[in-house]
Amino acid sequence: MLADELDFIVGVDPHRDAHAIGVVEVRSGVAVFESSVTADSGGYAEALRVAERHAPGRRAFAIEGTGSYGAGLARFLADHGEQVFEVGRLRRQRRSGGKTDALDAVRAARSVFEQKRPATPRSSGEREALRALMAARDGAVNAKRAGLCQLRDLLITTPEPLRSELRPLSRARLLSRLAATRPQRHHDPELRGTVLALRALARRIQQLTAEERELAREIEQLTGKLAPQLLNQPGIGPLLAAQIVLSWSHRGRVVSEAAFARLAGARRVRKLRHAHLRGKSGRRDAAVRDS
Numbered sequence: 533m534l535a536d537e538l539d540f541i542v543g544v545d546p547h548r549d550a551h552a553i554g555v556v557e558v559r560s561g562v563a564v565f566e567s568s569v570t571a572d573s574g575g576y577a578e579a580l581r582v583a584e585r586h587a588p589g590r591r592a593f594a595i596e597g598t599g600s601y602g603a604g605l606a607r608f609l610a611d612h613g614e615q616v617f618e619v620g621r622l623r624r625q626r627r628s629g630g631k632t633d634a635l636d637a638v639r640a641a642r643s644v645f646e647q648k649r650p651a652t653p654r655s656s657g658e659r660e661a662l663r664a665l666m667a668a669r670d671g672a673v674n675a676k677r678a679g680l681c682q683l684r685d686l687l688i689t690t691p692e693p694l695r696s697e698l699r700p701l702s703r704a705r706l707l708s709r710l711a712a713t714r715p716q717r718h719h720d721p722e723l724r725g726t727v728l729a730l731r732a733l734a735r736r737i738q739q740l741t742a743e744e745r746e747l748a749r750e751i752e753q754l755t756g757k758l759a760p761q762l763l764n765q766p767g768i769g770p771l772l773a774a775q776i777v778l779s780w781s782h783r784g785r786v787v788s789e790a791a792f793a794r795l796a797g798a799r800r801v802r803k804l805r806h807a808h809l810r811g812k813s814g815r816r817d818a819a820v821r822d823s
Contacts, residue, residue: 543641
């Protein structure tokens, strides 16, 4: 049990500018100290001093949002040899006295008591670099998709005869043609404005395509370094392998295959039931024939 392993839990409710801290004694569940520190390097050091002063002995930090505002503190504490648990988003309770961040920090600490295996934050370093690359690529892909939709809608209302000239072109040739157009050659205001918009969209899409490919190359290179065995599996490409690395994070983060299946939004198949059902159906049929 957690009470046999730790003496104190230091709960943290992180925010953009400040982090609330609540020190809770494990055996009694009593909050022995509450404080607040700034969300910067000086504040992280102060949080560690608070823990050393008010939570001596065996302790751990329980931080809500280690992938958001609590990431910096979690990284600082891990670098200083502190044990850190990740706390999921807590349901905020309505209070007549208003919101109290210190109470949320205490609740974050106490929430660890209810868990058999408290989660540890995802690893940083190269994995965090991979997460940043994947996030940037996803942003480029979404922006490119939006640009292509805008381009398609604008082409529908493009004045003739330009619309007929552009219609049979492939996407690559269309983007090259539009990116090289010169709107100032057209004297008609509608046509000039349309061509200017088409050129802007085409150049934006080309730039986003280049960004996407550059980020994809970096992702493949880093994934090959972190998990080369995944890239050797059939049906697993660099992007899927990168997502697996991000979700798995490190040994001990996912405690079982069932937990990993739940993380992926899937369900682990333990045994096939149809063979068992066929057997029962066959026995029923035999019983009917015998009767």
